Amino acid sequence: MAEKSDKVKLSSQEGEIIEVEKAIITMSGLIKSMLEDSSAEEDIPLPNVKSAILKKIIEYCRHAKDSPPTEIEKPLKSANMQEVVSDKWYATFIEVDQEILFELILAANYLDIKPLLELGCASVAAMMKGKTPEQIRQLFHIEKDFTPEEENQIIAENKWAEESFQIDQPHINNKGSVSYTHLTLPTKAQVQISVVA
Numbered sequence: 001m002a003e004k005s006d007k008v009k010l011s012s013q014e015g016e017i018i019e020v021e022k023a024i025i026t027m028s029g030l031i032k033s034m035l036e037d038s039s040a041e042e043d044i045p046l047p048n049v050k051s052a053i054l055k056k057i058i059e060y061c062r063h064a065k066d067s068p069p070t071e072i073e074k075p076l077k078s079a080n081m082q083e084v085v086s087d088k089w090y091a092t093f094i095e096v097d098q099e100i101l102f103e104l105i106l107a108a109n110y111l112d113i114k115p116l117l118e119l120g121c122a123s124v125a126a127m128m129k130g131k132t133p134e135q136i137r138q139l140f141h142i143e144k145d146f147t148p149e150e151e152n153q154i155i156a157e158n159k160w161a162e163e164s165f166q167i168d169q170p171h172i173n174n175k176g177s178v179s180y181t182h183l184t185l186p187t188k189a190q191v192q193i194s195v196v197a
Contacts, residue, residue, distance in 0.1 A: 008035065009043045012051040017043060020058050027061045029112030049107045053100070057107055060116050063089055069115045072122045079129040084122055094123045098140070 008025060010018045026032040034044050046054060070086045078084055081091035094101065105120035128136050137144065146154065 010054060011043045011045045012049055012054045013047055014051050016051040018051065018054055018058070020061075024061045024065050025058065027064060027113055027115075028057075029114075031111065046111070048110045050103065053103045053107050056096075056100070056104060057111065057113065057116065060093060061113070063093070064115060069119065072118055076122060076125055076129060079126045081123055081126055084126060085119070090119055094119055 006022055007019050008022050008031070010020060010025070010031070012018060022035065026035065031044060038044075049057070067087055067089065069090055072084060076084055081094060082088055085091050094104075096104070101120060101123060105117060105124070108114075108116035108120055127139060131139065136142070144151075
């Protein structure tokens with residue numbers, strides 16, 4: 001009987017029942033709170049998580065239990081995930097096609113698994129690092145929201161914002177971040193900002 005209470009049954013979006021150890025899956029804040037509110041004998045419904053993604057998440061949680069992930073340094077120091085994470089297993093784990101990556105991110109958010117959410121978002125950020133807006137649109141298959149006429153209209157309507165800002169010369173540090181010492185706003189306030197190039 002004790003062995004039974006050490007496991008929990010998860011019901012995926014497709015209705016597949018996947019049994020997993022409580023000690024592993026309680027990395028999920030959602031599942032942990034659901035277990036506190038119900039008996040261990042009940043299946044936990046996860047209608048927003050497909051079976052294949054749930055299995056991948058369980059794989060992640062198993063590894064994270066034995067080798068907890070460290071916080072990912074921001075801004076990212078590289079577009080190569082092998083250089084971003086300390087445990088190379090995580091970089092290999094998150095090397096998936098975009099559809100699976102975005103499903104993992106959505107599921108990690110839904111299940112409240114913050115380290116997996118951070119890993120997925122870091123992977124997306126690494127994909128975008130150093131790319132132009134047009135390259136990012138192509139990478140993620142994003143169609144332009146506006147026609148050229150609409151873009152020109154928006155630029156013309158917001159020209160005041162562009163003219164109101166004055167930025168001193170940029171300074172590029174050894175990590176690749178670009179810092180502007182002073183940014184003069186229309187109110188004459190001065191702030192320091194960093195933009196990752």
